[in-house]
Amino acid sequence: MRRYGKHTDEDDIRSRPNRKGNRPRTNIRPKHEDAAGGMVLTVDRGRLTCLVEDRVVMAMKARELGRKAAVVGDQVALVGDLSGRKDTLARIVRIEERSSVLRRTADDDDPYERVVVANADQLAIVTALADPEPRPRLIDRCLVAAFDGGLEPLLVMTKSDLAPPDKLLELYGDLDIPFVVTSREELENGDAAGRVRTHLDGRVTAFVGHSGVGKTTLVNALVPEDRRRTTGHVNAVTGRGRHTTTSALALPLSGAGGWVVDTPGVRSFGLAHIDPSRVIHAFPDLEPGTEGCPRACSHDEQDCALDAWVEEGHADPARLYSLRRLLATRERREGD
Ligand SMILES: Nc1nc2c(ncn2[C@@H]2O[C@H](COP(=O)(O)OP(=O)(O)OP(=O)(O)O)[C@@H](O)[C@H]2O)c(=O)[nH]1
Ligand SMILES: [Mg+2]
Numbered sequence: 001m002r003r004y005g006k007h008t009d010e011d012d013i014r015s016r017p018n019r020k021g022n023r024p025r026t027n028i029r030p031k032h033e034d035a036a037g038g039m040v041l042t043v044d045r046g047r048l049t050c051l052v053e054d055r056v057v058m059a060m061k062a063r064e065l066g067r068k069a070a071v072v073g074d075q076v077a078l079v080g081d082l083s084g085r086k087d088t089l090a091r092i093v094r095i096e097e098r099s100s101v102l103r104r105t106a107d108d109d110d111p112y113e114r115v116v117v118a119n120a121d122q123l124a125i126v127t128a129l130a131d132p133e134p135r136p137r138l139i140d141r142c143l144v145a146a147f148d149g150g151l152e153p154l155l156v157m158t159k160s161d162l163a164p165p166d167k168l169l170e171l172y173g174d175l176d177i178p179f180v181v182t183s184r185e186e187l188e189n190g191d192a193a194g195r196v197r198t199h200l201d202g203r204v205t206a207f208v209g210h211s212g213v214g215k216t217t218l219v220n221a222l223v224p225e226d227r228r229r230t231t232g233h234v235n236a237v238t239g240r241g242r243h244t245t246t247s248a249l250a251l252p253l254s255g256a257g258g259w260v261v262d263t264p265g266v267r268s269f270g271l272a273h274i275d276p277s278r279v280i281h282a283f284p285d286l287e288p289g290t291e292g293c294p295r296a297c298s299h300d301e302q303d304c305a306l307d308a309w310v311e312e313g314h315a316d317p318a319r320l321y322s323l324r325r326l327l328a329t330r331e332r333r334e335g336d
């Protein structure tokens, strides 16, 4: 099924019965072929801040889009007043097909899934080494969501001035995931931003993690203040000092380009929507070994062919262990 296919005039007519009699169809609304492309930077109670060329344009969703929500990172088509002047409001008439979706549910039994960020290439999973304490289960869950949604994970461990990273590195070192460790001092002398930056160039990276781990601090170190001011209402979102972030916000990187998306802290990362069969795609070295698996194998069951295949020496047993650990994440409760 094509969920975000091209919008046609025919769709318009069907999705909106002509209630007021015989108005000529073609005048119902501007031709959407003329719509301008934009990107959603932040969403606040139904108002979407979009970047159209180099202008920041406020918009709302056209009714014809129905329940489909546009989220931060979405590429959208807009019509109406695109001047970006104060008190103007454009309409979003189309949400383009997404290259990736980061989804979560409030908890595993929650059928309501929300898309956190669209079109991100990378998920920066931010964990403080102390204050708040690291929560490996939350990290595992974010990893599963990343693999499921088609995002590459990056581990960012902050506050190494408060506690050493050894224990976490032991846990995640063998997962083959790139990581960066940062401290207060490195934030101040620019090293933190510099080191994280090497992983961000030219990509769209969403920063997620528990509240207070330092996502906004890091994003602010990455994006100079004047850039933050021109494209977002960042002060309204985060303010100065310790203000918890209340809505996701995309900010452009300079130089080689790319975007960073700051998101509000999460307590949990529900995985009700995850299809475990997709997690294997994050382990291309193991995938060939699944050929002998029973149909619809979860790869975490008795008849899974991976055990024998790995035993034969085709792949590193640590990788199978990692896969199983992520697959089991879904059954475990957070905070275990
Ligand atoms: N000691 C130390 N404190 C840090 C470091 N990085 C950030 N902090 C502090 O941690 C606190 C929380 O930082 P934020 O950047 O607001 O955290 P956040 O992840 O954006 O939090 P939410 O928006 O609530 O999700 C602030 O007081 C920061 O100054 C660090 O490397 N070391
Ligand atoms: Mg924040």
Ligand SMILES: [Zn+2]
Pocket: 290, 293, 294, 297, 298, 299, 300, 303, 304, 305, 306
């Ligand atoms: Zn299997």
